[in-house]
Amino acid sequence: xxxxxxxxxxxxxxxxxxxxxxxxxxxxxxxxxxxxxxxxxxxxxxxxxxxxxxxxxxxxxxxxxxxxxxxxxxxxxxxxxxxxxxxxxxxxxxxxxxxxxxxxxxxxxxxxxxxxxxxxxxxxxxxxxxxxxxxxxxxxxxxxxxxxxxxxxxxxxxxxxxxxxxxxxxxxxxxxxxxxxxxxxxxxxxxxxxxx
Numbered sequence: 001x002x003x004x005x006x007x008x009x010x011x012x013x014x015x016x017x018x019x020x021x022x023x024x025x026x027x028x029x030x031x032x033x034x035x036x037x038x039x040x041x042x043x044x045x046x047x048x049x050x051x052x053x054x055x056x057x058x059x060x061x062x063x064x065x066x067x068x069x070x071x072x073x074x075x076x077x078x079x080x081x082x083x084x085x086x087x088x089x090x091x092x093x094x095x096x097x098x099x100x101x102x103x104x105x106x107x108x109x110x111x112x113x114x115x116x117x118x119x120x121x122x123x124x125x126x127x128x129x130x131x132x133x134x135x136x137x138x139x140x141x142x143x144x145x146x147x148x149x150x151x152x153x154x155x156x157x158x159x160x161x162x163x164x165x166x167x168x169x170x171x172x173x174x175x176x177x178x179x180x181x182x183x184x185x186x187x188x189x190x191x192x193x194x195x196x
Contacts, residue, residue: 011106017041022104026113029056029096030103038103048103051178055099055170062169063091069165074158079128090118091166094193098185107188115192122159122193129154152194160194 012018018041021034030038035049067088070076076083093114101110149157167186171179 011104011109012042012045013104013106013109015041018104022100025100027093027096029059029099045103047177048105048181051174051181052099052103054174054178055095055182058170058173059092059095062166062173063088063095065169066091066162066165070158070162073130074161075128075131076158080125087162090122091162094118094163094189095166098182098189102181102185107185110185110188111192115189119193123155125155127155127158129157156194160190163190163193 013022018038021030021037025031025034030052032053035052039046039049067084070087071083076087080086097110097114101107101113149160152160163186167183167190170182170186174182
């Protein structure tokens with residue numbers, strides 16, 4: 001049984017008391033009141049509600065940092081005049097949908113609701129590749145390892161880099177317990193959005 005299949009076995013997506021909350025919250029984070037209702041129905045998921053709160057609280061700072069890092073290496077604004085508006089918006093959507101999928105315990109919903117559609121759009125653009133001396137700065141460690149970035153098509157590299165950085169910053173800024181709940185969805189976003 002795959003990880004996605006294991007996670008889907010306990011999906012809350014169609015829970016009769018939560019379905020309306022999840023539907024109302026699509027493309028945004030759950031409010032404190034909605035999270036209280038969620039906890040009233042599934043009190044054993046307090047860790048998930050806490051993770052959702054943490055993501056909501058740090059998301060703007062994390063997304064802005066990701067965009068700054070990516071634009072320093074990939075010249076989006078030179079090639080796409082709307083990039084400064086669209087990049088943070090798209091990353092925030094992915095973050096919000098990932099968080100809701102985590103609350104539902106449903107990675108398949110994340111694929112169906114957002115990732116497959118967004119992948120089609122993102123990969124249809126001719127995103128710029130990294131420029132000059134910045135080419136290895138974003139990922140190269142002491143060993144020079146770029147995390148398999150070189151194996152991707154030029155247009156996929158910036159997508160991979162964006163969501164890899166999102167995962168990295170959430171790992172740095174979320175509590176370990178909250179990051180553990182979010183990590184599979186962060187990795188899912190990388191795997192779906194940046195690959196064929």
